[in-house]
Amino acid sequence: MRKKHAGSRAARSTRTDLVIRPARTEDRAALEAIAAQIWEGDDYLPRVFDEWLADPHGGFFVAELHGQVIGAAKISRLSEGEWWLQGLRVDPAYQRQGIGRVLHHFIANEVRKYGTGQVRFSTASTTSAVHQLARETGFRQELMCAILHAPALDEPPQGWRALGVEDLTRVQEWLQRSAHFERMGGSLEWNWTFYRITPSLLRERLSAGLVYGWSGTPPEGVLILNPAKPTDNPPALKIGYLDVPDAELREAARDARRLAAALGQARVRVKPPKTQVAVYAQAGFAREWEGEVWLYARDLVLTRHAEIRHETPLPPNTHD
Numbered sequence: 001m002r003k004k005h006a007g008s009r010a011a012r013s014t015r016t017d018l019v020i021r022p023a024r025t026e027d028r029a030a031l032e033a034i035a036a037q038i039w040e041g042d043d044y045l046p047r048v049f050d051e052w053l054a055d056p057h058g059g060f061f062v063a064e065l066h067g068q069v070i071g072a073a074k075i076s077r078l079s080e081g082e083w084w085l086q087g088l089r090v091d092p093a094y095q096r097q098g099i100g101r102v103l104h105h106f107i108a109n110e111v112r113k114y115g116t117g118q119v120r121f122s123t124a125s126t127t128s129a130v131h132q133l134a135r136e137t138g139f140r141q142e143l144m145c146a147i148l149h150a151p152a153l154d155e156p157p158q159g160w161r162a163l164g165v166e167d168l169t170r171v172q173e174w175l176q177r178s179a180h181f182e183r184m185g186g187s188l189e190w191n192w193t194f195y196r197i198t199p200s201l202l203r204e205r206l207s208a209g210l211v212y213g214w215s216g217t218p219p220e221g222v223l224i225l226n227p228a229k230p231t232d233n234p235p236a237l238k239i240g241y242l243d244v245p246d247a248e249l250r251e252a253a254r255d256a257r258r259l260a261a262a263l264g265q266a267r268v269r270v271k272p273p274k275t276q277v278a279v280y281a282q283a284g285f286a287r288e289w290e291g292e293v294w295l296y297a298r299d300l301v302l303t304r305h306a307e308i309r310h311e312t313p314l315p316p317n318t319h320d
Contacts, residue, residue, distance in 0.1 A: 018099065020106050023053055023060040023072065030069035031062070034091045045072070045087060047231065052076075052087070059110060063090070063103055070094045073107045081117025082196050083300070088130075101133060108137040112300050119300060122192050125292040139296035142185050143194070145271040146292055149236070150285040152266050153257035160212040160223055160252075160259050168203055170218040171211065178222075180243045185297070188240035189271045190226045194295055197224070197241065212259070214244050214252055221245065221252060223259075236260070236267040249276065253283035 023031075028049055035043035052060040052074055063071035071094070074087035085107055090100045111119045123130040125144065134141070163171065175181045175197065187194040188201075195201060205211050205224055213219025221244030228235065237260035244252040253270075260268045271293055272280060 017065060018102060019064045020061050020103065021064060023062045025053065027062050027069050027072075031072055031089070034070075034072070034089055037092050038089065043089075045089065048087075058083075058114070059107075060087075061103075061107065061110075063099055065094065065099075071099055071103050073103045075107060075111050075114065075119075077114065078193075078195055079198050079201070081115065083111050083114065083117060083119040084193060085111070085119060085121035086193070100129065101136075104130075104133045105137060108139075108298075114300075116300055118297055120194060120295060120297040122194060122293050122295050125294050131294070134296045137298070139298040141294060142297045143183075143295040144274045144292050145189065145295070146274050146277045146280075147269075147271050147288045148277070148280050148285040149267055149269045149288045150257050150280075150283070152237070152261035152268065153254065153284070154261045155258045157255055157258040157262055158251075159215050159221075159255045162209060163206060163211045163213045163219065164209075165203060165206045167211070167213065167219070168199070168206055171202060171206070171213070171222055172199065174219060174222055175243070178243050183273060184241065184243075185295070187295075188224050188226075189293070190238070190240050192293060195240075214248070221248065223252070223256065234267065235265060236269045237263060237265040239268065239270040242270065242272070249279045250282045253280050253285065257284060 028046075031049060032046045035041075035045045052058075055076065057077035058075040060074050061072065062069045063073075071090040072087055073085070073089070076084045076086060078084050088100065088103055088107075090103070108119070120142070121139075123134075175186075181197075185194070186196050188197055202211070202224075208227060210225040210227060212223040212225075214221025214223065222241065223239065223243075224241040226238040226240045228238070232238075237256070239256060242252065242256065256270075257268050260266075268285075269288070270280070270285070274292060277287075
């Protein structure tokens with residue numbers, strides 16, 4: 001039976017019969033059953049279950065009610081001082097009972113135990129309940145990004161040229177003086193996760209041949225692609241970050257379509273800030289979905305705790 005509490009909305013949604021604990025191998029079947037009911041059965045959680053369970057730098061938790069696993073959430077360390085919240089799931093049979101609120105409050109506070117820095121997460125613009133939870137736990141909105149796509153353009157690329165590791169300093173210099181880099185919070189987007197463009201990430205992408213420079217030498221703009229995965233459906237050239245002078249954005253976006261064709265891809269996908277949508281439209285891009293991806297961020301500071309019972313304590317901090 002659900003108990004009533006006075007006070008904040010977080011306290012009122014507390015379940016004294018709910019246990020949040022670290023995930024275990026034997027939770028796989030229950031989480032796969034939940035995932036099968038989400039996104040028409042195309043939830044990524046089953047594909048990352050083993051990876052999340054083995055992650056030494058973060059925490060993977062489940063919510064358990066009377067011995068039954070009914071939800072999950074994950075803390076991930078993307079780089080030093082950079083934390084990401086993801087995988088918040090509640091069994092549809094138990095939704096609208098405050099369980100998602102308890103999980104979010106728990107994990108938003110739990111991440112403070114992992115170190116210093118900033119924690120972020122993304123969600124769809126249509127998830128009004130999540131936006132309310134973000135405000136309750138001290139997150140601020142950093143970005144609103146559209147989801148765009150366009151067919152490849154079967155013409156030779158005009159401006160984008162491949163860069164290598166030897167161009168690392170030049171690319172960093174461009175980013176350091178770029179207003180767009182600041183607007184993006186110094187991040188690139190990959191599958192709804194926003195990663196800080198650190199020197200190590202940039203070197204990794206340069207080594208993989210996934211970074212292009214715009215026009216001259218040194219480059220007058222930067223294009224960072226995301227690596228393809230066998231599970232990508234449909235396959236496409238996925239842009240993680242595109243940064244050129246505003247006056248050249250239309251042509252640079254159009255040239256990305258040419259680059260896609262040159263690389264054997266039929267389509268291009270990108271999630272630019274919504275303020276750039278009109279320019280991308282002029283370059284032949286259209287919305288893939290009318291909603292948006294909203295990015296939230298918060299420094300690792302104390303917020304109000306939901307009243308949670310732990311079955312076992314969180315493992316000690318092991319990040320390097």
